[in-house]
Amino acid sequence: MTNLVEIRNLRVQAKTDADRTVDIIRDVSFDIAEGEIVALIGESGSGKTTIALTLMGHTRPGCRISGGSVLLGGRDMAALPQKALARLRGTEVAYVPQSAAAAFNPAQTIMDQVIEIVRIHGLMSTEAARAKALSLFRALALPDPDGIGARYPHQVSGGQLQRLSAAMALIGDPRLVIFDEPTTALDVTTQIEVLRAFKSVMKTGGLTGVYVSHDLAVVAQIADRIVVLKGGEVQEIGTTAQILEHPAHPYTQQLVAAFKPATRSKTVAVDTVKRQPLLEVRTLSAGYGPIQPNGRPLAMAVNAVDITLEHGQNLGIIGESGCGKSTLARAIAGILPPTDGHILLDGRELAPSARNRQREDLRKLQIVFQFADAALNPSKSIDDILARPLGFYHSMSKRDRDQRIDQLLDMVHLPRTVKFRRPSELSGGQKQRINLARALAADPKVILCDEITSALDTVVAAAIIDLLKELQRELGLSYIFISHDLSVVQAICDEIAVMYAGEKIEQIEPAAFGAAGGHPYSRLLHSSVPQLNPCWLDALEQDPELVNAFSKR
Amino acid sequence: MARFALSPRRLGYRFNAVGMIGLSVIVFWATVAVFAPLLIPYPIGDIVDYDYFGPMSAQFLLGTDYLGRDMLSRILMGARYTVGISLAAVALACFSGVALGMSAAVAGGWFDAILSRFLDALNSIPSKLFGLVVVAAVGSSMPVLVLTLAVIYTPGSYRFARALAVNINSMDFVTVARARGEKTLYLIGSEILPNILGPVLADLGLRFVFIVLLLSGLSFLGLGVQPPNADWGALVRENIGGLPFGAPAVMVPSLAIASLTISVNMLIDNLPVKIRDRSNG
Numbered sequence: 001m002t003n004l005v006e007i008r009n010l011r012v013q014a015k016t017d018a019d020r021t022v023d024i025i026r027d028v029s030f031d032i033a034e035g036e037i038v039a040l041i042g043e044s045g046s047g048k049t050t051i052a053l054t055l056m057g058h059t060r061p062g063c064r065i066s067g068g069s070v071l072l073g074g075r076d077m078a079a080l081p082q083k084a085l086a087r088l089r090g091t092e093v094a095y096v097p098q099s100a101a102a103a104f105n106p107a108q109t110i111m112d113q114v115i116e117i118v119r120i121h122g123l124m125s126t127e128a129a130r131a132k133a134l135s136l137f138r139a140l141a142l143p144d145p146d147g148i149g150a151r152y153p154h155q156v157s158g159g160q161l162q163r164l165s166a167a168m169a170l171i172g173d174p175r176l177v178i179f180d181e182p183t184t185a186l187d188v189t190t191q192i193e194v195l196r197a198f199k200s201v202m203k204t205g206g207l208t209g210v211y212v213s214h215d216l217a218v219v220a221q222i223a224d225r226i227v228v229l230k231g232g233e234v235q236e237i238g239t240t241a242q243i244l245e246h247p248a249h250p251y252t253q254q255l256v257a258a259f260k261p262a263t264r265s266k267t268v269a270v271d272t273v274k275r276q277p278l279l280e281v282r283t284l285s286a287g288y289g290p291i292q293p294n295g296r297p298l299a300m301a302v303n304a305v306d307i308t309l310e311h312g313q314n315l316g317i318i319g320e321s322g323c324g325k326s327t328l329a330r331a332i333a334g335i336l337p338p339t340d341g342h343i344l345l346d347g348r349e350l351a352p353s354a355r356n357r358q359r360e361d362l363r364k365l366q367i368v369f370q371f372a373d374a375a376l377n378p379s380k381s382i383d384d385i386l387a388r389p390l391g392f393y394h395s396m397s398k399r400d401r402d403q404r405i406d407q408l409l410d411m412v413h414l415p416r417t418v419k420f421r422r423p424s425e426l427s428g429g430q431k432q433r434i435n436l437a438r439a440l441a442a443d444p445k446v447i448l449c450d451e452i453t454s455a456l457d458t459v460v461a462a463a464i465i466d467l468l469k470e471l472q473r474e475l476g477l478s479y480i481f482i483s484h485d486l487s488v489v490q491a492i493c494d495e496i497a498v499m500y501a502g503e504k505i506e507q508i509e510p511a512a513f514g515a516a517g518g519h520p521y522s523r524l525l526h527s528s529v530p531q532l533n534p535c536w537l538d539a540l541e542q543d544p545e546l547v548n549a550f551s552k553r
Numbered sequence: 554m555a556r557f558a559l560s561p562r563r564l565g566y567r568f569n570a571v572g573m574i575g576l577s578v579i580v581f582w583a584t585v586a587v588f589a590p591l592l593i594p595y596p597i598g599d600i601v602d603y604d605y606f607g608p609m610s611a612q613f614l615l616g617t618d619y620l621g622r623d624m625l626s627r628i629l630m631g632a633r634y635t636v637g638i639s640l641a642a643v644a645l646a647c648f649s650g651v652a653l654g655m656s657a658a659v660a661g662g663w664f665d666a667i668l669s670r671f672l673d674a675l676n677s678i679p680s681k682l683f684g685l686v687v688v689a690a691v692g693s694s695m696p697v698l699v700l701t702l703a704v705i706y707t708p709g710s711y712r713f714a715r716a717l718a719v720n721i722n723s724m725d726f727v728t729v730a731r732a733r734g735e736k737t738l739y740l741i742g743s744e745i746l747p748n749i750l751g752p753v754l755a756d757l758g759l760r761f762v763f764i765v766l767l768l769s770g771l772s773f774l775g776l777g778v779q780p781p782n783a784d785w786g787a788l789v790r791e792n793i794g795g796l797p798f799g800a801p802a803v804m805v806p807s808l809a810i811a812s813l814t815i816s817v818n819m820l821i822d823n824l825p826v827k828i829r830d831r832s833n834g
Contacts (some may be wrong), residue, residue, distance in 0.1 A: 017826070019568065333732045354732050362734040375725035379747035388743075389733060438729070 004175060004208045005032035007067035010078075012050055012059060012232075024063065025050055025232045032176075037202060037209040039223035041216060041255075043457035044428070047232040048212045052178045054078065054209060056093050057085040072320075073175060090117040094169035100161040100183040104153035105337065110164055111149030117172045127151050129171065136167040139204070140197040163197050170201065177202070179211045183218060185322040187484065188528040189547070195221055195308040195537060205359035214457055216259055217530035220244055240534050258462040259487070259532055276347050278478055279309040279332075279446050281363075284341030286331035296339055301327035303502040304341070307480075309446065314472070314479045316510070317495030318486060318525070324502040325482045326370075329450045332480070333367040346445070363393045366439035370451035372431035376423035382434055384421040391442040408437040411474075412467060429460035435466070440471070449481045452490055465491055486513070486529045498522045500550065521550045576814035582809075586632040591625035599783035606792070606800035616801035618792050624802050627788060628809055634777075634784035635813070638695065639768055642702035643761040649703070650710025651753055653831035655741045657711075658718035669715070680767060688776040698777065702764050713756050717749040727796030752823070756819030762814045769810055785810045 012025035016220030017162045025047045032038045038046040053059060054070050057077035070077040072093060077085065089095075094117075097103045100395055104113055114136075115129040124132070130149070137145035140163040142392055153161060153489040162182055169177055183191040199222050202209050213219050217469040219226060219240070226243045228251065243347065249473025284305050298462060302324040309315050317325045330336040332343055342351045351357045369375040386405045390396045396404065406416050411431040432452060439447050449468070453461035465488060471477060483489050489496055490510040497507045498519065506519045514526025524546050530536065585592065594614075595601050600621045607617035615624040625725050653672075657665040687701045713777040721727065735744075769786025778784045783791065788806035795803045 335728055335732050354734060357734065359734050362732070367729070367732055369725045369729070371725060375729055377726045377748065378746055379750075380743075388730075392735070393734060442733075 002034055002081055003031040004034045004073060005210075006071040007031070007051070007054075007072070010051065010054060010065070010070060011067035012047070012054065012063055013066040014063045020467070023066075023232065025054075027068075028229075028232070028234050029068075030227055030234065030237055032208055035206045035208055036224045037211055037222055039211040039213060039219040039226045040229060041213055041219055041226055042229035042235075043214060043459060044228040045231075049180055050178060050232075051229070052210050052212045053425065054243050055176065055178060056089055056095060069145070077421075086137070087121070090121070090172045090174065091121055092174055093176045093178065094172060094174035095168050096169045096177065096179045096182050098184055100165040101153065101158065102184075103159065103165055106153050109149065110151055110153060113153075114149065114164065114168045114171060117168065121172060123172060124165065133167060134169060136170055136201075137164075137199050140164075140167055141193070141200075142197075146490075147245075153519045159186055159188070159194050160185065162194050166198060166201065170205075170207075175208060177209045179209060179213075181213055184213070184215070187322065187384075188486075188530070189524060189550070191218070191530070192528055192537070192540065192542075198222065199537065215530070216244075216255060217532050217536075220532055220534045221530060244532055244534070254459055256532070258458045277308045277344075278311045278346060279307075279480070280342075280344040281305065281307045281332060282342045282344070284331055284343065285327070286327055286336055286338040286340050288327075288336075291339075301502055302331060302338075305499075305502075305504045307497055307504065307507070311474055311482060312472070312478055313495070314481055314493045316489035316496040317480065317482045317499060318484065318489050319498055319499035320484060320525075323499045325484075325499050326450055327502075328499070329331055329367060329448045329480070329482055333365065333448055334362075335367075359393065363442045364445045365451065366442050366444040366446070366450070367448040368432075368435045368439050368452050370454050371454075372428055372435050372455065373423060374430055375435050380420065380422070382421055382426075383424070385423075385434065386419070386438055386441055389438060393442050399421055404441070408441055411440060411471065427460075428456055429464065432456060432464055436464075436467070436471070440475070444477065446478050446480065449479055449483075451483055454483065454485065461488065468492060486526065498525070520546050524550055566825040568825040569823050571819050575816040575819030575821075575823065577813055579820060582632055582636055582813055585629055586636040588761055589633050590673070591654045593629050594622075595626045597621040597622065597626050597630050597783075599623075600667070604796055606802055608794040609723055609801050615805050618788075618802040619794055624788075624805060627783060628806055630787070631785045631788055631806065633808070634782065635765060635768065635786070635810070638702070638778075638784070639761055639764040641699045642764050642768075643706070643757060645699065645703035646706035646760060646764075647753070647757045648708045650707045651714040651746075651749075652741075653707075654711045654714030654716075655718045655749075656737065658715050659737050659740050659745065662830055665715075672708040672711050674773050675704070680705045681770060684767065684771050685774070685776060688771065693776055693779055695778075698768065702767060705767070706760050706764060710756060710760060714749065714753060717752055718745050721745045721748050722768075740747050741760065755821045755824065758817050762817050764808065 008016055008029050010025055010028045011023060013021045014024045015021055028051060040051060042048045050059070050063065054065055055072060055077060057070070057080055059065060065078045068078065070201070073086070075194035104110070111130065111133060115126065116132045118124055118129040119126070127444065133149060134145055137148060143162060148160070153310055156164065156482045166182070183194050195218065203535070209297035211219060211223055213243055223240050225237065225239050227237050228243065228249065230251050235251045236243065236247065243252060244256065284302060285296070285300060285303045287300040291297055300514060305328060307315060317328065319325045327336060331338040334350065334352065334357055345361055349362065350361055351371070354362060384403060386408055390401045390404055399486050405419055408486060409416050409419065414430060418426065418430065423434070426434065453464050456464065468479065469492065472479070479492065481489060481493055490513065495507055496510055496513055497504050498521065499505065500521050505521055508518060512518065514523055524542065527540065527542055577642050601623050602617040602621040603612060605617065605619050605621050607613055608620065613623050613625065615628065618624055620626065653668060657668050683705055684701055691697050720739065722745065727740060730740055730744050768777055768784060769789070772784050772786035773790040775790065778787055785806040789803060792800065792802040
């Protein structure tokens with residue numbers, strides 16, 4: 001087989017705002033054979049997207065290709081002028097972005113945008129392009145292929161939009177298709193359908209592809225070979241089977257290991273006496289929008305949910321986006337006052353709104369959010385951020401605060417010197433540790449963790465989970481752990497509550513999750529989580545009725 | 554590159570040449586405003602030349618005005634009114650606008666609704682007309698001018714600050730502070746203000762320019778600073794008769810207004826930016 005792509009000693013430089021140049025890609029070389037799908041995998045900042053973009057001869061603003069060559073079908077994309085590149089983009093190489101919603105123009109119909117590439121390059125008549133688009137819609141298993149082109153982007157679901165953006169990329173018959181994290185923003189049950197569609201289109205067309213992702217299990221389903229990247233350098237290149245089964249490089253081993261966290265065994269309560277639960281939520285309802293005549297808000301997000309959390313135990317809440325799990329956390333924390341129901345902490349009833357709660361009650365219940373950087377005030381130093389809850393809840397003096405901040409930073413395994421920095425000067429994992437430290441500063445009994453690992457890379461997320469376990473052992477905390485990621489929840493929780501469309505549908509132990517006796521939706525969710533097995537997607541069989549009933553494709 | 558001790562780069566800021574030029578012109582006029590009484594060669598009310606609209610000469614560096622008064626002295630003293638009144642007015646307008654805007658964004662609900670509608674109504678009155686009516690009714694004095702200008706420019710500042718604060722208010726770190734039980738004053742002062750300070754300062758610079766222009770406009774119409782004192786706008790008006798002769802008496806105050814407003818714009822468009830990349834010290 002001939003190589004379609006040959007990358008040799010690629011270097012990409014970026015210029016910082018102090019006019020200092022940094023090598024963000026160092027000496028990367030690899031080949032892609034005709035008809036092969038190669039995955040670029042690595043954590044954020046590893047340069048995987050940057051490398052993928054150089055295949056189109058593109059670098060992001062402030063970056064430039066400073067050395068090496070990127071040969072695509074014998075032409076050096078790194079050296080061609082912009083005009084020549086514009087001719088090749090769409091016809092030789094095409095790009096499927098991470099967020100399809102952001103890639104579509106909301107003011108044009110889908111069909112107009114899908115065939116735009118054909119119009120720009122003058123490849124065929126509009127009729128022929130439409131016919132070709134229809135055949136692509138069918139090949140990508142889109143529902144109502146004849147009618148979907150007339151709709152606007154907001155009228156189709158996220159998974160459909162992602163497949164439509166693949167149709168947009170494929171219409172010019174490119175030789176190379178770049179997929180940039182195309183399923184990262186999708187729910188697991190939706191992801192399966194999109195992955196299947198991509199795989200079948202690529203295989204039947206014999207297309208060459210580059211698949212950028214941080215998710216090893218997703219990559220395992222679609223790629224022939226995997227390039228593992230870290231810090232702009234290639235760590236390891238190998239076939240999918242070799243990388244998964246015999247990872248040679250230590251970083252790859254770490255990556256594979258981080259994927260399979262051990263399932264937590266239920267901790268046995270020390271005293272057998274039936275104790276009062278720590279946190280009890282009874283028939284809680286919450287929603288958004290103006291209050292209707294019946295006393296309920298316009299859009300209900302959480303409907304009569306009961307949960308109970310025992311001392312020293314962890315409860316996982318799992319469900320897909322839009323199931324109301326984050327709203328539940330906000331209602332418990334009093335950020336969004338619930339419209340109905342009761343919240344009892346240590347036997348005391350809490351006011352619906354945080355504004356009316358006792359400071360002592362607020363202290364015992366802390367919340368940590370998904371987006372670590374949005375949860376830290378960018379204009380304050382870490383010192384100030386951690387000092388505030390200490391002063392607010394414990395009225396500590398300046399000297400006590402300084403001591404306690406050092407202790408807190410030790411607890412979350414950060415060097416004490418970070419307290420002089422601002423949040424923007426920390427990495428994503430470090431920021432999430434600061435968020436945890438801020439919650440710990442209050443000496444809480446319960447920490448609500450709202451998707452706290454979802455925005456982090458696999459290896460970093462695994463370290464945060466380990467940290468949570470360690471803190472629990474030392475401080476006797478309880479967590480309510482909200483996530484869409486089943487493996488994370490299984491790793492830390494004693495019980496799992498499954499939510500669907502605002503309701504809790506069952507509460508079970510992690511080991512029993514997805515077992516035959518469970519709720520059908522739990523089974524669907526369980527079977528939809530990608531596994532580190534290249535044959536998983538092909539072998540996966542799901543009951544179509546179940547899928548139709550519960551998934552929002 | 555040789556670096557001197559107070560170089561902005563050394564302090565961790567990047568500041569370009571255009572911004573520095575703007576800043577130096579502003580500092581120049583501010584110094585002039587402060588030290589004007591010590592600098593003027595002649596008292597501003599005295600008629601010192603027999604000729605009117607006199608040209609530039611060694612005796613009268615910027616010529617003389619329509620009554621034969623020394624132009625240099627009048628411009629130096631005019632800086633006090635133009636820079637002083639405008640600065641006081643812009644400080645008042647931005648302080649009240651920003652404070653109200655942030656409160657409205659954080660409090661929301663009816664407080665926000667009523668305040669917004671009220672200030673929108675105020676905003677809908679044309680600014681020059683409003684200034685004319687107030688000054689004509691109450692009479693022209695320094696406090697009246699400052700207050701009128703401040704009232705005219707508060708709604709704009711309020712709108713701007715509220716729009717910024719609403720965005721910050723929806724960020725998770727504000728939610729965290731709310732969940733912690735923080736009160737409105739802390740939310741405004743500690744969580745929101747530091748994050749909107751940059752744009753608010755830029756807005757303050759812009760508004761300063763508008764106020765200088767409006768004050769000059771009012772003075773041009775005879776409703777601003779009263780004779781024998783004169784701000785730059787008044788200087789242009791009283792010497793407008795010299796325009797056909799190309800008298801410096803009308804050109805120089807115009808240039809002074811232009812130099813101040815343009816340099817404020819140059820500065821706010823090129824405010825020092827904090828360098829985040831600390832790796833090479």
